[in-house]
Ligand SMILES: O=C(O)CCC(=O)C(=O)O
């Protein structure tokens with residue numbers, strides 16, 4: 001099963017043909033139908049984020065909410081220790097824990113954008129849920145970005161870690177539920193510190209209020225922060241998943257289930273599945 005989406009939330013598509021300069025494999029060709037316009041891809045590179053408002057229909061949102069609630073209910077490795085900097089409950093390795101999340105493995109609305117940004121060979125980096133509860137303190141996050149491995153000075157052959165991270169909201173994010181703030185273009189600021197414990201407004205920040213079923217697709221080094229929830233808020237659930245080039249290591253968080261769904265899938269997987277799960281496409 002795949003995850004259905006509203007075609008009307010996608011303003012356009014375009015096609016890329018990648019021919020890979022690998023004579024040993026006969027110069028393989030990969031065709032990619034990108035579910036975004038060329039201008040959106042350019043803006044994503046420039047600003048570091050792209051919003052897909054109300055991409056999921058209500059039935060899908062409900063299916064994923066139920067799947068997340070059930071999985072949180074029975075998980076033995078919930079993370080609650082983030083303090084004010086990373087409030088709420090985090091649950092890791094969701095693709096291994098519930099088929100509803102494994103359905104995102106080849107999900108074109110985000111996978112095709114990853115291939116437009118990185119080239120043909122990409123892998124998933126992890127699949128996390130974050131849940132904030134009403135009337136609970138510290139459900140916000142500090143300003144942060146996800147790919148924090150940038151040295152000072154930057155040596156000539158330094159390969160900066162680039163990832164594409166997806167924040168898929170299963171509940172509205174608004175004044176009451178805590179919107180998401182981002183600083184456009186901040187993923188380019190690799191010669192600057194972004195301090196810890198920063199909860200204030202930043203120059204140039206954009207505050208995003210979105211209905212449930214919306215996605216924020218961003219560079220893994222975009223500065224962002226979840227604003228605090230307010231009295232009267234609802235549950236605030238989101239899915240966080242990401243892509244990187246196939247040669248990159250995946251995210252380190254959580255405890256991967258030993259006999260998880262992706263392990264089973266790998267047993268007789270096609271080449272693309274192996275690539276997406278990190279077992280092919282990097283040499
Ligand atoms: O809850 C949000 O809106 C963002 C969460 C986030 O940035 C994170 O968990 O890394």
Ligand SMILES: [Fe+2]
Nearest residue numbers: 144145146224
């Ligand atoms: Fe984040």
